[in-house]
Amino acid sequence: MKLLTPEHLTAEAFAPYGEVIETDPATAVEINSGFTTRYHALAQAEVGEGTAILSLFHGRPRPLEIDMLERHPLGSQAFIPLESRPWLSVVADRAEPEAVHVFACTGQQGVQYATGTWHFPLLVGNHPQTFLVVDRSGEGNNLEEVYLDETILISV
Amino acid sequence: MKLLTPEHLTAEAFAPYGEVIETDPATAVEINSGFTTRYHALAQAEVGEGTAILSLFHGRPRPLEIDMLERHPLGSQAFIPLESRPWLSVVADRAEPEAVHVFACTGQQGVQYATGTWHFPLLVGNHPQTFLVVDRSGEGNNLEEVYLDETILISV
Numbered sequence: 001m002k003l004l005t006p007e008h009l010t011a012e013a014f015a016p017y018g019e020v021i022e023t024d025p026a027t028a029v030e031i032n033s034g035f036t037t038r039y040h041a042l043a044q045a046e047v048g049e050g051t052a053i054l055s056l057f058h059g060r061p062r063p064l065e066i067d068m069l070e071r072h073p074l075g076s077q078a079f080i081p082l083e084s085r086p087w088l089s090v091v092a093d094r095a096e097p098e099a100v101h102v103f104a105c106t107g108q109q110g111v112q113y114a115t116g117t118w119h120f121p122l123l124v125g126n127h128p129q130t131f132l133v134v135d136r137s138g139e140g141n142n143l144e145e146v147y148l149d150e151t152i153l154i155s156v
Numbered sequence: 157m158k159l160l161t162p163e164h165l166t167a168e169a170f171a172p173y174g175e176v177i178e179t180d181p182a183t184a185v186e187i188n189s190g191f192t193t194r195y196h197a198l199a200q201a202e203v204g205e206g207t208a209i210l211s212l213f214h215g216r217p218r219p220l221e222i223d224m225l226e227r228h229p230l231g232s233q234a235f236i237p238l239e240s241r242p243w244l245s246v247v248a249d250r251a252e253p254e255a256v257h258v259f260a261c262t263g264q265q266g267v268q269y270a271t272g273t274w275h276f277p278l279l280v281g282n283h284p285q286t287f288l289v290v291d292r293s294g295e296g297n298n299l300e301e302v303y304l305d306e307t308i309l310i311s312v
Contacts, residue, residue, distance in 0.1 A: 061191075
């Protein structure tokens with residue numbers, strides 16, 4: 001059993017795995033006669049020959065034990081929390097325990113996993129939370145799963 | 157000045173304008189070893205030759221006066237509230253005051269405007285709210301605006 005502590009989520013730290021979806025002033029544009037600020041194109045859905053679809057994921061608390069990783073080789077996948085609660089994003093640049101990183105996301109931060117990025121399924125904290133998910137629909141097998149040699153326990 | 161009262165938002169009532177993004181049990185699939193319920197493909201982003209992008213819109217209160225409508229002829233546009241607050245969706249099947257409908261969206265309801273659907277810009281209630289927006293990026297003019305002959309006042 002390997003113990004991991006969540007890291008602070010920033011665009012820079014998360015860059016190898018995808019994008020952080022948050023209100024970064026660098027992306028702000030005033031629209032709608034000044035009544036709306038648009039934080040423009042924080043992520044671009046990668047869907048290849050497929051289609052970008054919008055779904056809702058209702059995640060329930062589960063043990064903070066990482067024994068597997070999955071990835072979507074044909075498209076990106078974005079998660080945006082809808083109830084302003086903190087959650088965890090678990091990613092890796094290869095499917096090995098040593099490569100796993102855990103990020104502590106605030107309730108105002110979503111992420112998009114780049115195409116083919118290893119990650120653990122949706123991990124909420126102590127409360128259920130619903131997320132908006134943008135991912136790919138289309139032909140082909142868009143899911144790979146691997147079990148790890150060693151289980152990782154997240155220490156929060 | 158024409159007075160309009162918001163209607164209750166349901167998938168059926170909104171069907172001429174696009175999709176409602178909410179946790180409809182009819183679309184539920186259990187995934188992630190039973191820890192997540194996926195409400196699958198509630199909307200499909202329509203982007204033609206373009207790309208689906210994810211942005212955040214921070215909307216501020218404005219007068220509930222509808223004096224114009226806009227539409228995006230090249231792609232769909234989805235709005236999902238991130239702070240669980242009610243908001244208003246204003247749509248029309250043609251750019252005329254008689255055709256305007258106002259829907260009262262709960263804080264758990266997002267909508268996607270179908271390609272070319274006339275709508276008013278983001279309309280929050282008494283408090284600011286941030287929304288996740290999925291729309292189109294790409295070549296071509298994707299915005300048309302028209303001013304109405306008569307201003308519509310929303311009575312809430």
